[in-house]
Amino acid sequence: MLPATLPLLGMPLSGAGAGVADGAAGESVLPPAGLALLRWQWHEVEAPYLVAVWILVASLAKIVFHLSRKVTSVVPESCLLILLGLVLGGIVLAVAKKAEYQLEPGTFFLFLLPPIVLDSGYFMPSRLFFDNLGAILTYAVVGTLWNSFTTGAALWGIQQAGLMAPTVRAGLLDFLLFGSLISAVDPVAVLAVFEEVHVNETLFIIVFGESLLNDAVTVVLYKVYNSFVEMGSVNVQAIDYVKGVASLFVVSLGGAAVGLVFAFLLALTTRFTKRVRIIEPLLVFLLAYAAYLTAEMASLSAILAVTMCGVGCKKYVEANISHKSRTAVKYTMKTLASCAETVIFMLLGISAVDSSKWAWDTGLVLGTLFFILLFRALGVVLQTWVLNQFRLVPLDKIDQVVMSYGGLRGAVAFALVILLDKTKVPAKDYFVATTIVVVFFTVIVQGLTIKPLVKWLKVKRSDHHKPTLNQELHEHTFDHILAAVEDVVGHHGYHYWRDRWEQFDKKYLSQLLMRRSAYRIRDQIWDVYYKLNIRDAISFVDQGGHVLSSSGLTLPSMPSRNSAAETSVTNLLRESGSGACLDLQVIDTVRSGKDREDAIMHHLLSGGLYKPRRRGAWRCAQAHASFPLHQPVLRRSCPGRAGRGTWQCTCHQRPPRLCLWTCRRVGTKASHPWRAWRLPPAPRLP
Amino acid sequence: MGSSQSTSEEVRELVGKTGFSSDQIEQLHRRFKQLSGNQLTIRKENFNNIPDLELNPIRSKIIRAFFDNRNLRKAPTGLADEINFEDFLTIMSYFRPIETNMDEEQLEHCRKEKLRFLFHMYDSDSDGRITLEEYRNVVEELLSGNPHIEKESARSIADGAMMEAASVCVGQMHPEWSGEVFQLRKAYVCVF
Numbered sequence: 001m002l003p004a005t006l007p008l009l010g011m012p013l014s015g016a017g018a019g020v021a022d023g024a025a026g027e028s029v030l031p032p033a034g035l036a037l038l039r040w041q042w043h044e045v046e047a048p049y050l051v052a053v054w055i056l057v058a059s060l061a062k063i064v065f066h067l068s069r070k071v072t073s074v075v076p077e078s079c080l081l082i083l084l085g086l087v088l089g090g091i092v093l094a095v096a097k098k099a100e101y102q103l104e105p106g107t108f109f110l111f112l113l114p115p116i117v118l119d120s121g122y123f124m125p126s127r128l129f130f131d132n133l134g135a136i137l138t139y140a141v142v143g144t145l146w147n148s149f150t151t152g153a154a155l156w157g158i159q160q161a162g163l164m165a166p167t168v169r170a171g172l173l174d175f176l177l178f179g180s181l182i183s184a185v186d187p188v189a190v191l192a193v194f195e196e197v198h199v200n201e202t203l204f205i206i207v208f209g210e211s212l213l214n215d216a217v218t219v220v221l222y223k224v225y226n227s228f229v230e231m232g233s234v235n236v237q238a239i240d241y242v243k244g245v246a247s248l249f250v251v252s253l254g255g256a257a258v259g260l261v262f263a264f265l266l267a268l269t270t271r272f273t274k275r276v277r278i279i280e281p282l283l284v285f286l287l288a289y290a291a292y293l294t295a296e297m298a299s300l301s302a303i304l305a306v307t308m309c310g311v312g313c314k315k316y317v318e319a320n321i322s323h324k325s326r327t328a329v330k331y332t333m334k335t336l337a338s339c340a341e342t343v344i345f346m347l348l349g350i351s352a353v354d355s356s357k358w359a360w361d362t363g364l365v366l367g368t369l370f371f372i373l374l375f376r377a378l379g380v381v382l383q384t385w386v387l388n389q390f391r392l393v394p395l396d397k398i399d400q401v402v403m404s405y406g407g408l409r410g411a412v413a414f415a416l417v418i419l420l421d422k423t424k425v426p427a428k429d430y431f432v433a434t435t436i437v438v439v440f441f442t443v444i445v446q447g448l449t450i451k452p453l454v455k456w457l458k459v460k461r462s463d464h465h466k467p468t469l470n471q472e473l474h475e476h477t478f479d480h481i482l483a484a485v486e487d488v489v490g491h492h493g494y495h496y497w498r499d500r501w502e503q504f505d506k507k508y509l510s511q512l513l514m515r516r517s518a519y520r521i522r523d524q525i526w527d528v529y530y531k532l533n534i535r536d537a538i539s540f541v542d543q544g545g546h547v548l549s550s551s552g553l554t555l556p557s558m559p560s561r562n563s564a565a566e567t568s569v570t571n572l573l574r575e576s577g578s579g580a581c582l583d584l585q586v587i588d589t590v591r592s593g594k595d596r597e598d599a600i601m602h603h604l605l606s607g608g609l610y611k612p613r614r615r616g617a618w619r620c621a622q623a624h625a626s627f628p629l630h631q632p633v634l635r636r637s638c639p640g641r642a643g644r645g646t647w648q649c650t651c652h653q654r655p656p657r658l659c660l661w662t663c664r665r666v667g668t669k670a671s672h673p674w675r676a677w678r679l680p681p682a683p684r685l686p
Numbered sequence: 687m688g689s690s691q692s693t694s695e696e697v698r699e700l701v702g703k704t705g706f707s708s709d710q711i712e713q714l715h716r717r718f719k720q721l722s723g724n725q726l727t728i729r730k731e732n733f734n735n736i737p738d739l740e741l742n743p744i745r746s747k748i749i750r751a752f753f754d755n756r757n758l759r760k761a762p763t764g765l766a767d768e769i770n771f772e773d774f775l776t777i778m779s780y781f782r783p784i785e786t787n788m789d790e791e792q793l794e795h796c797r798k799e800k801l802r803f804l805f806h807m808y809d810s811d812s813d814g815r816i817t818l819e820e821y822r823n824v825v826e827e828l829l830s831g832n833p834h835i836e837k838e839s840a841r842s843i844a845d846g847a848m849m850e851a852a853s854v855c856v857g858q859m860h861p862e863w864s865g866e867v868f869q870l871r872k873a874y875v876c877v878f
Contacts, residue, residue: 469843470847473828477804480744481804484739485778485781526839529843
């Protein structure tokens with residue numbers, strides 16, 4: 001089994017252990033002399049060991065890079081990794097006299113690309129994505145088609161004009177094939193570079209969305225041209241062109257459909273995992289990966305499948321799985337994606353060293369570089385002009401510059417060019433060399449210069465603001481107003497359909513896919529409120545808040561119909577009216593099957609909560625002046641009764657944990673010594 | 687209504703006043719006639735004929751906005767009983783997209799008008815301030831679609847939001863807002 005996996009992992013059968021293999025063969029002739037204390041079993045662990053070592057080297061390199069802040073602020077990580085790959089490839093070449101490792105298309109498409117796409121699909125801001133879907137689709141489909149045709153045709157043109165060496169034996173179809181694989185914007189490269197640049201979200205989502213959605217177009221064009229080349233250009237009939245166009249729809253819509261089916265399955269299964277929490281992250285990864293593989297098997301667009309899976313399932317899965325699983329999923333995805341990206345760039349560098357695989361032709365290389373830049377810019381300008389007629393917020397010139405400059409090519413193009421069949425495409429080596437140069441140029445040169453360019457052009461940067469309640473509320477209000485106005489006017493526009501979708505989702509989908517308890521209060525406004533409360537409480541506790549670990553309290557955060565007044569923290573702390581500090585109410589008094597981690601969090605919260613003192617008028621200014629900054633919990637609500645000070649029960653007579661309960665229960669509030677909070681006075685709130 | 691000449695004159699007048707194109711005005715006029723049942727004015731009851739509006743949680747506020755004298759620029763307070771086509775167009779003009787050929791001053795004016803429309807929606811007693819009670823009302827309506835979130839939760843959310851806004855504007859923390867403090871331009875521009 002091991003020897004079979006080695007080619008898959010891109011490592012030659014006789015790898016670094018060449019010498020040992022001979023030794024092993026030699027040993028088997030003679031019987032062993034005696035009992036060996038230690039035996040060198042390299043060939044048994046070779047494959048996984050090498051994989052682990054490569055990943056380790058890449059990670060160590062990342063650590064080394066980030067030791068120097070100056071370097072990393074100027075040079076994007078991807079450049080450094082490629083350069084490292086070049087260096088390592090050179091070393092291996094010098095030592096072993098032949099190129100050992102490279103980026104194998106099989107490994108790339110099956111193992112390295114899925115984590116990155118899954119990560120980006122799952123964490124895609126779906127609202128922004130669907131708001132800009134028109135622009136994204138235009139650039140992805142029309143833009144890629146335009147790029148590939150014009151680049152291929154232009155390259156063929158310069159070959160006819162004699163600017164290319166005659167050894168490049170390629171016809172129009174070959175050039176069109178090459179054009180199709182070189183013209184696709186690459187998601188890995190875009191992510192790697194744009195992540196460090198922080199342009200505003202609209203720009204980012206358009207470029208990134210384009211890089212994801214153009215996969216369908218690239219796959220179709222590549223397959224169509226490949227089969228045309230195989231059939232020979234004379235055998236191509238008109239019906240084949242029609243089939244080509246039809247296959248575009250089949251590939252893209254089919255891929256999206258596969259993704260949505262798996263998203264549905266994933267959401268449905270997570271609904272029932274209440275008692276088997278531990279497998280939740282596993283389910284997420286497995287089903288998403290299965291979506292990828294299924295689409296790949298049916299030769300549909302696998303990237304589209306995974307993207308749609310992530311986008312579609314996120315809302316339901318996040319509602320269904322536990323808090324810990326959510327964290328586990330998030331960090332595992334990010335780790336895998338980062339690791340895969342690192343390995344990809346490093347292998348790109350290493351693969352470039354193997355000169356037996358490529359052949360240089362100046363005309364082809366320079367022509368390609370020039371044409372991809374030119375046609376991308378031209379395409380972006382034309383499409384933006386058309387799109388601005390329909391968009392509410394037009395894309396201005398600066399956005400267009402960033403978009404055309406940000407059209408990076410990456411590892412996908414390289415993997416596709418390696419996959420070409422040398423017998424059918426005789427000019428493959430020239431294409432490989434050109435692709436390597438193009439990828440290096442875009443990642444290194446464009447990656448290095450995009451940051452200064454963005455700064456120089458004063459592109460609107462993304463403002464990383466934390467989610468605020470007001471924003472959420474107003475967003476919802478706007479949505480409703482616009483939907484209403486569309487209803488009044490009788491126009492079925494974007495907001496109308498969004499509204500219809502929300503209604504449908506609320507009525508049918510959420511009921512089916514979400515766990516009962518999650519379904520009952522799923523509401524974005526409530527989610528933001530809850531998250532902000534939790535965050536404030538955690539930060540408060542982190543800053544050394546005196547915590548009463550009241551394990552007697554069982555307080556999941558979801559409100560319920562039958563909130564027993566006695567066990568509700570809110571009621572405990574509230575005097576009357578709306579002096580609520582945190583509106584956490586008990587869901588039911590049955591403790592079985594409760595999330596322990598949620599319970600613990602609420603113990604902390606309840607322990608650190610304050611009882612606002614009754615005051616006549618609302619003197620919030622003064623109140624905040626005397627509150628230490630460590631009480632953000634109070635800030636969240638408490639409009640009316642917040643008094644001059646807040647008090648916490650630190651009764652020394654009884655164990656603190658019972659204090660909150662017994663004080664109230666016995667009703668001897670007055671009899672109980674309440675002591676003022678003793679944190680140092682904090683600065684005035686901004 | 688009489689001869690076609692006076693109609694086109696009226697249309698031109700409306701184009702000048704509200705900024706819509708004559709095609710848009712024709713289309714809106716047709717819709718107006720549909721809503722009003724071929725009458726000259728629309729009343730609140732006519733909005734009940736729009737089935738999709740029933741599902742909207744803040745429909746009462748939106749319908750009210752159509753009849754608000756401040757939006758119609760007729761009076762500082764109060765509600766009109768009925769609106770004619772010109773008033774209808776005035777309300778609709780708040781939702782026009784921002785033209786690319788506007789200068790800075792016009793842009794500011796446009797944005798302020800849109801903000802003011804929204805402010806009037808929140809400020810139901812027309813006193814120029816959004817009090818906590820009014821904000822609570824809005825949040826309750828927004829969350830009214832979800833039967834499982836109780837009124838108290840809605841109230842705490844509104845309180846929290848008010849505190850947040852209060853903490854954003856320096857120094858002053860009042861239980862009320864005045865229009866200038868209501869600073870959420872970015873979201874508005876993108877939406878409108």
